[in-house]
Amino acid sequence: MYDLLIKNGYTIDGTGSAAYRADVGVKDGDIVALGQLEGEAAKIIDAGRLVVSPGFIDLHTHSDLSFLLDPTAQSKVRQGVTFELAGNCGFSFCAPLQGAAHEMLQSRVAQYTDAFQPTWSDFGGYLDAVQRAQSTLNLAVQVGHGTVRAAVMGMDARAASGEDLEGMKALVTEGLDAGAMGFSTGLFYAPGNYARLEEVIELAAVAAARGKLYSTHMRDEGSHSVGLFVALNEAIEIGRRTGIRVQISHVKCSGPAVWGRAEDVLDLFERSRREGIDLAGDQYPYTVASTSLTGALFPRWALEGGREATLRRMAKTAERQRLHADITATFAKWSTPEGVLIARFVPDPQLEGMQVAQIAESLRCDPAEAAMRLYERAEAAVIVHAMQETDVETIASHPLIAVGSDGSSLSASGVLSVGKPHPRSYGTNPRFLARFVRQSRLVRLEEAIRKMTLLPASRLGLTRRGRIAPGFAADLVVFDPNTIADTATFEAPHSYPTGIPHVAVNGVLVIENGTFTGRTPGKVIRGFHD
Ligand SMILES: [Zn+2]
Numbered sequence: 001m002y003d004l005l006i007k008n009g010y011t012i013d014g015t016g017s018a019a020y021r022a023d024v025g026v027k028d029g030d031i032v033a034l035g036q037l038e039g040e041a042a043k044i045i046d047a048g049r050l051v052v053s054p055g056f057i058d059l060h061t062h063s064d065l066s067f068l069l070d071p072t073a074q075s076k077v078r079q080g081v082t083f084e085l086a087g088n089c090g091f092s093f094c095a096p097l098q099g100a101a102h103e104m105l106q107s108r109v110a111q112y113t114d115a116f117q118p119t120w121s122d123f124g125g126y127l128d129a130v131q132r133a134q135s136t137l138n139l140a141v142q143v144g145h146g147t148v149r150a151a152v153m154g155m156d157a158r159a160a161s162g163e164d165l166e167g168m169k170a171l172v173t174e175g176l177d178a179g180a181m182g183f184s185t186g187l188f189y190a191p192g193n194y195a196r197l198e199e200v201i202e203l204a205a206v207a208a209a210r211g212k213l214y215s216t217h218m219r220d221e222g223s224h225s226v227g228l229f230v231a232l233n234e235a236i237e238i239g240r241r242t243g244i245r246v247q248i249s250h251v252k253c254s255g256p257a258v259w260g261r262a263e264d265v266l267d268l269f270e271r272s273r274r275e276g277i278d279l280a281g282d283q284y285p286y287t288v289a290s291t292s293l294t295g296a297l298f299p300r301w302a303l304e305g306g307r308e309a310t311l312r313r314m315a316k317t318a319e320r321q322r323l324h325a326d327i328t329a330t331f332a333k334w335s336t337p338e339g340v341l342i343a344r345f346v347p348d349p350q351l352e353g354m355q356v357a358q359i360a361e362s363l364r365c366d367p368a369e370a371a372m373r374l375y376e377r378a379e380a381a382v383i384v385h386a387m388q389e390t391d392v393e394t395i396a397s398h399p400l401i402a403v404g405s406d407g408s409s410l411s412a413s414g415v416l417s418v419g420k421p422h423p424r425s426y427g428t429n430p431r432f433l434a435r436f437v438r439q440s441r442l443v444r445l446e447e448a449i450r451k452m453t454l455l456p457a458s459r460l461g462l463t464r465r466g467r468i469a470p471g472f473a474a475d476l477v478v479f480d481p482n483t484i485a486d487t488a489t490f491e492a493p494h495s496y497p498t499g500i501p502h503v504a505v506n507g508v509l510v511i512e513n514g515t516f517t518g519r520t521p522g523k524v525i526r527g528f529h530d
Pocket of ligand 1: 088186217
């Protein structure tokens with residue numbers, strides 16, 4: 001007897017091969033049979049000629065904190081996402097918690113609540129807490145270099161000493177051995193930006209020795225014409241020197257200086273692979289990015305020492321002028337004041353959805369001054385118009401690029417329903433299938449599914465996820481390829497997609513007939529064969 005039997009669907013198995021008619025039989029959380037299946041089942045779903053595919057694996061998320069605030073992860077499971085990899089861009093906010101890493105977590109927590117007290121300080125304790133929170137979907141995490149650096153060195157803008165490096169290595173080792181599935185950097189951000197290549201190589205080697213993934217938000221994605229390529233070569237060098245699998249996060253050509261260069265970026269991917277470096281990437285299907293106000297606009301010298309130090313600098317006329325000039329130059333270089341919008345601003349939610357240019361007008365100052373005045377009140381989350389559609393399409397159609405949201409698990413109700421976050425948290429996978437498969441026919445349906453399933457599973461080294469085959473975990477999505485679509489917009493982002501009636505995680509339905517069941521079968525994934 002099956003626990004779950006999905007009948008009459010078109011199976012797209014995740015490998016990229018053509019769809020075929022098959023029933024899917026599930027027992028004890030695994031796929032146990034495929035084909036024309038008879039027999040008893042505790043639950044039968046009639047897929048009614050819709051597509052049955054493996055659950056979508058989102059390799060690029062920032063859901064580190066989400067499950068501890070609201071474990072339902074509805075913005076993701078309603079898209080068909082059954083697995084998230086958090087701890088990206090160098091930030092594993094929740095662990096390890098020591099030194100300045102506390103401040104980084106608190107600034108993240110403050111976006112949602114003032115009542116949150118971690119009861120752990122190391123990775124093992126954090127992973128146990130997530131498991132106790134009981135999530136709807138499966139979660140794996142990475143150790144973030146920025147978090148580890150903040151824990152050991154604070155927000156100091158200097159090279160690591162031998163002692164610093166030993167301290168960081170010990171934390172990376174603890175995290176990986178407790179079950180983190182990768183090591184990530186955010187070399188674009190403070191404090192990751194303060195690290196030299198050799199520091200990253202030494203730490204990535206710890207992950208390489210354990211067969212784990214290296215994910216990187218590169219040092220530069222397009223602030224000037226060569227920066228993107230210098231940064232990509234840095235990532236390639238890390239792969240070359242350590243032998244690690246390299247995952248380039250949210251591949252993009254960001255800003256006018258590199259618009260139109262997507263082919264050149266992908267050529268470099270292919271060249272490094274021919275050399276034997278296992279490099280690939282992921283992408284969210286939008287021309288608009290999202291990050292923090294300081295991440296987007298503030299020079300890294302101004303962020304040294306953390307928020308209090310930054311505010312002290314801003315109180316001194318000469319430094320404030322220098323900062324003003326740098327922010328003005330940043331606007332000129334890779335976006336416009338009209339192109340930067342506020343996504344979350346706790347002291348004044350009225351500003352959410354407004355352009356920095358509009359806020360400047362109402363304050364009767366210029367946009368750089370407005371950005372500084374905002375930060376004096378609090379850090380903000382922002383949305384930035386940074387990419388061209390043609391580059392997004394070129395990157396989306398390349399076989400080395402997985403689909404990854406760069407968003408967090410959120411929910412349209414409850415503590416995570418606040419602000420006007422980037423709609424990618426709600427729309428990434430259905431949007432890709434609606435726009436790039438159904439409408440523009442840029443990518444074949446089976447290939448799109450591979451980009452959301454087996455490709456990301458193989459990047460992470462997972463042996464039992466991302467494919468419909470006997471012995472694989474029963475993470476499954478039933479969707480209608482003719483109607484699947486995102487509905488989340490920048491104006492109204494907390495909106496679920498359509499065309500996805502059923503989603504199962506580890507063999508348990510979390511979405512049934514389009515309704516959230518409230519079940520929490522998700523696991524913390526700590527090993528390649530989990
Ligand atoms: Zn990033």
